[in-house]
Amino acid sequence: MVEGAVILIAVQILRAAAALMVAWHHVRHEAGLLAERGAGPALDPGALLPWWGGVDLFFVISGFVIVHASGRLFGARGGRARFLAHRIARVVPLYWLVSLLYLALALARPDLLGDAAALVHDPDAILAGFLFWPAARPDGTVQPLYGLGWTLNYEAFFYGLFAFGLGLGQRGAVAWLALALTLLVTAGALAPGMPLPVRFWANPIVLEFVLGAGLALARREGFQPGLPYRLGLAALGLLGLAVAARLLAGTGEADGFLRPLLIGVPAALLVAAALGPERNAAQVAALPAPVRGLVILGDASYALYLVHPFALRLVREGLLRLGLASALHPWGGMVVMLAASVVAAVLVHRYVERPLTRTLRARLDPGGTQNRVRPAPAPVPPGPRAD
Numbered sequence: 415m416v417e418g419a420v421i422l423i424a425v426q427i428l429r430a431a432a433a434l435m436v437a438w439h440h441v442r443h444e445a446g447l448l449a450e451r452g453a454g455p456a457l458d459p460g461a462l463l464p465w466w467g468g469v470d471l472f473f474v475i476s477g478f479v480i481v482h483a484s485g486r487l488f489g490a491r492g493g494r495a496r497f498l499a500h501r502i503a504r505v506v507p508l509y510w511l512v513s514l515l516y517l518a519l520a521l522a523r524p525d526l527l528g529d530a531a532a533l534v535h536d537p538d539a540i541l542a543g544f545l546f547w548p549a550a551r552p553d554g555t556v557q558p559l560y561g562l563g564w565t566l567n568y569e570a571f572f573y574g575l576f577a578f579g580l581g582l583g584q585r586g587a588v589a590w591l592a593l594a595l596t597l598l599v600t601a602g603a604l605a606p607g608m609p610l611p612v613r614f615w616a617n618p619i620v621l622e623f624v625l626g627a628g629l630a631l632a633r634r635e636g637f638q639p640g641l642p643y644r645l646g647l648a649a650l651g652l653l654g655l656a657v658a659a660r661l662l663a664g665t666g667e668a669d670g671f672l673r674p675l676l677i678g679v680p681a682a683l684l685v686a687a688a689l690g691p692e693r694n695a696a697q698v699a700a701l702p703a704p705v706r707g708l709v710i711l712g713d714a715s716y717a718l719y720l721v722h723p724f725a726l727r728l729v730r731e732g733l734l735r736l737g738l739a740s741a742l743h744p745w746g747g748m749v750v751m752l753a754a755s756v757v758a759a760v761l762v763h764r765y766v767e768r769p770l771t772r773t774l775r776a777r778l779d780p781g782g783t784q785n786r787v788r789p790a791p792a793p794v795p796p797g798p799r800a801d
Contacts, residue, residue, distance in 0.1 A: 480576055
């Protein structure tokens with residue numbers, strides 16, 4: 415956390431929870447692979463929560479954070495350019511780095527990557543992945559070379575739409591997002607034959623960004639529920655996710671409008687429950703160690719999302735080669751894999767992601783905090799409005 419900044423502790427913890435959910439979903443997959451190789455009993459396919467729904471929680475949080483943290487940029491001179499500069503500095507360096515590592519692995523050991531390795535011979539598809547442009551794999555799956563990047567294709571599209579609406583003020587920007595994404599999703603449902611990128615962005619999952627953006631606007635308008643209400647919202651959100659897990663048992667992930675309905679709405683309830691008082695760095699430092707740890711993991715949630723597949727597969731192979739997979743039973747091995755992912759993420763966040771982000775941000779936004787965005791002056795007719 416930047417010194418002097420204020421944060422919502424519970425939102426940070428939710429960021430950590432979202433990344434852990436996705437990582438645990440993939441840990442369960444790795445445990446299944448170990449069982450197939452005779453290194454332990456098969457895991458019960460049932461799940462308490464839809465762990466893959468961590469992505470949906472991320473999307474709601476993203477919609478909230480982007481609107482909530484951009485207060486100084488609405489209607490400000492240079493606001494769009496500065497917003498995009500910060501988003502590029504935040505998202506691009508680590509994603510490009512892990513994508514390059516994955517590309518190197520695909521070139522060195524294509525046998526390990528299955529269908530994804532075929533993209534090595536498709537430069538256009540590789541370039542599309544680095545540019546956050548949706549493209550199809552040979553099997554028809556719309557994913558970049560590094561498969562987890564499919565979520566970033568949605569994030570980048572959301573950032574572009576949001577930047578366009580920055581000049582409309584906070585209410586106008588949220589209204590623009592809601593209208594644009596609702597119309598896009600409606601068009602996708604009515605005209606399924608649209609070009610692939612448009613079909614991809616028209617997935618109803620994008621409405622989860624609107625839920626988060628709406629919560630940010632509601633907070634600005636005075637929505638700050640007390641602790642009893644927040645606990646109730648959290649209970650409803652968790653109950654909703656548990657019910658969704660039961661309803662979707664054995665069917666895989668939800669598709670179409672079911673996903674934002676069954677997963678996105680409970681995720682929004684959890685984010686609403688997290689809208690407590692803001693804390694500064696000194697207040698965060700005074701929190702109990704476990705809570706501070708979750709806040710740190712929230713900071714490292716992007717790194718955890720991107721690097722955990724490398725850690726999981728490395729530990730999985732290590733357990734097999736050392737003969738420990740069977741001895742640890744599935745649950746022990748799963749805990750080890752998750753713990754290794756967390757450690758790797760925190761290290762990558764501190765020693766790789768943060769330096770890269772600072773360096774690129776300094777280049778794209780020279781002066782940083784010294785050159786704060788100046789509010790645009792009120793328009794004086796008949797001159798044009800400053801933007």
